[in-house]
Amino acid sequence: MTMQHFEVNYDGLVGPTHNYAGLSFGNVASLANAKSSSSPKDAALQGLAKMKALHDMGMKQGVLAPQERPDVYALRRVGFSGTDAEVLYKAATQAPAIFQAVCSASSMWTANAATVSPSADTANGKVHFTPANLTNKFHRSLEPETSGRILQGMFANERYFEHHTHLPDNEHFGDEGAANHTRLCREYGHAGVEVFVYGRHAFDSSKPAPTRYPARQTLEASEAIARLHGLDEGNTVYIQQNPDVIDQGVFHNDVIAVGNQNVLFYHEQAFADTEAKLAEIQQKFGDSELHFIKVGTDQVSVQDAVSTYLFNTQLITPPDGKMTIIAPTECQENERVKAYLDSLVASGGPIQRVEFFDVKQSMRNGGGPACLRLRVALNDEELDAANQHCLMSDELFARLNKWVNKHYRDELAVDDLRDPALLEESRTALDELTQILKIGSVYAFQR
Numbered sequence: 001m002t003m004q005h006f007e008v009n010y011d012g013l014v015g016p017t018h019n020y021a022g023l024s025f026g027n028v029a030s031l032a033n034a035k036s037s038s039s040p041k042d043a044a045l046q047g048l049a050k051m052k053a054l055h056d057m058g059m060k061q062g063v064l065a066p067q068e069r070p071d072v073y074a075l076r077r078v079g080f081s082g083t084d085a086e087v088l089y090k091a092a093t094q095a096p097a098i099f100q101a102v103c104s105a106s107s108m109w110t111a112n113a114a115t116v117s118p119s120a121d122t123a124n125g126k127v128h129f130t131p132a133n134l135t136n137k138f139h140r141s142l143e144p145e146t147s148g149r150i151l152q153g154m155f156a157n158e159r160y161f162e163h164h165t166h167l168p169d170n171e172h173f174g175d176e177g178a179a180n181h182t183r184l185c186r187e188y189g190h191a192g193v194e195v196f197v198y199g200r201h202a203f204d205s206s207k208p209a210p211t212r213y214p215a216r217q218t219l220e221a222s223e224a225i226a227r228l229h230g231l232d233e234g235n236t237v238y239i240q241q242n243p244d245v246i247d248q249g250v251f252h253n254d255v256i257a258v259g260n261q262n263v264l265f266y267h268e269q270a271f272a273d274t275e276a277k278l279a280e281i282q283q284k285f286g287d288s289e290l291h292f293i294k295v296g297t298d299q300v301s302v303q304d305a306v307s308t309y310l311f312n313t314q315l316i317t318p319p320d321g322k323m324t325i326i327a328p329t330e331c332q333e334n335e336r337v338k339a340y341l342d343s344l345v346a347s348g349g350p351i352q353r354v355e356f357f358d359v360k361q362s363m364r365n366g367g368g369p370a371c372l373r374l375r376v377a378l379n380d381e382e383l384d385a386a387n388q389h390c391l392m393s394d395e396l397f398a399r400l401n402k403w404v405n406k407h408y409r410d411e412l413a414v415d416d417l418r419d420p421a422l423l424e425e426s427r428t429a430l431d432e433l434t435q436i437l438k439i440g441s442v443y444a445f446q447r
């Protein structure tokens with residue numbers, strides 16, 4: 001039998017403390033929606049609906065568990081003590097900003113959970129995972145250890161999967177995972193070109209860098225990931241993100257470019273040194289057909305790209321072979337972006353279909369469809385070796401909907417986060433979830 005290959009999209013399940021705290025300087029939506037009340041239940045159900053729709057399109061779809069929040073362990077590390085309820089109360093009253101950070105449900109954006117290299121690209125022929133350290137934002141820097149444990153619970157077979165520790169916890173090695181990484185290939189099972197996009201050089205201050213907003217990913221971090229994963233230089237390309245677009249709110253490359261198979265869909269202002277870098281990609285890709293779909297500023301402005309997340313779309317290839325864009329409804333509501341997408345589909349190019357999804361609860365924090373998923377390309381043996389309980393099915397969909405409806409609140413205001421009952425509710429929910437997904441005791445409260 002010939003080997004089959006798939007791209008599995010693992011979407012983050014939104015956690016029970018989903019809220020808007022304005023934590024991400026440089027992420028326009030996060031700041032704009034600070035302090036609004038949120039609906040954890042709607043957010044989780046919107047996410048599940050997208051997962052189910054992709055599953056129904058014939059895609060392999062997975063679920064990635066959220067993290068335990070509020071993170072009382074982080075609060076204890078910075079000196080708050082007593083019972084859990086006392087820790088929450090003291091932190092919320094004495095250090096409200098720190099308190100809000102440890103409540104964020106930001107692990108829902110699993111594009112930032114890790115960087116993954118498929119076995120066809122790596123020296124030892126295993127699938128490699130490195131959790132992102134997310135050092136640029138305190139609330140996100142709390143994620144990597146648990147992300148690593150969850151990934152190990154999902155990909156537990158050492159014959160096929162290799163897990164690395166996240167990079168050193170320092171801005172010099174700031175790493176945001178797959179949001180700054182895309183892979184171009186002919187077929188998912190063929191060796192591909194892994195493209196790493198970085199925001200700045202950590203050890204060379206003479207190089208250009210943004211001046212207004214932070215560059216979260218460094219070149220040195222990207223190079224470290226490529227070394228850990230055993231990637232070949234001949235199949236790896238590093239591109240600097242255009243510092244000007246970071247300063248306009250493009251805090252991750254996946255806000256301005258997305259790739260799938262032999263298509264790179266990008267905004268003309270996305271990269272520095274674009275022509276030379278695209279030529280390098282083409283040269284490393286080899287002779288077969290590669291499509292660079294460039295969107296000009298006259299077609300869609302950077303501002304429209306940031307507000308609609310035209311590029312934070314999922315570009316997927318369902319079994320019918322028609323490459324499809326999974327876009328947020330914000331793209332449909334913006335006349336210029338909608339017109340662009342209509343013309344793109346009509347152009348007869350490789351992208352043949354657009355589907356719109358309502359992920360507004362996530363969009364208000366600056367996370368679109370692409371942020372919500374971690375792509376893992378697997379062959380059928382590897383897929384069989386992965387945890388089957390984390391794969392979407394009609395049964396799992398029904399079960400998770402029931403689980404959300406049972407445990408999640410309809411509405412959450414920032415002031416509700418200090419309620420000790422919320423911590424208990426979250427732990428009860430997550431404990432049940434680890435049994436549904438059979439990922440083991442990944443949470444600190446279970447250990």
Ligand SMILES: NCCC[C@H](NC(=O)CCC(=O)O)C(=O)O
Pocket residue numbers: 019020021022023024027030031104106109111112137140179252365366367368371
């Ligand atoms: N890939 C999308 C990530 C979005 C995420 N937003 C946040 O964390 C906002 C949370 C808040 O403001 O409450 C971030 O910026 O890393």
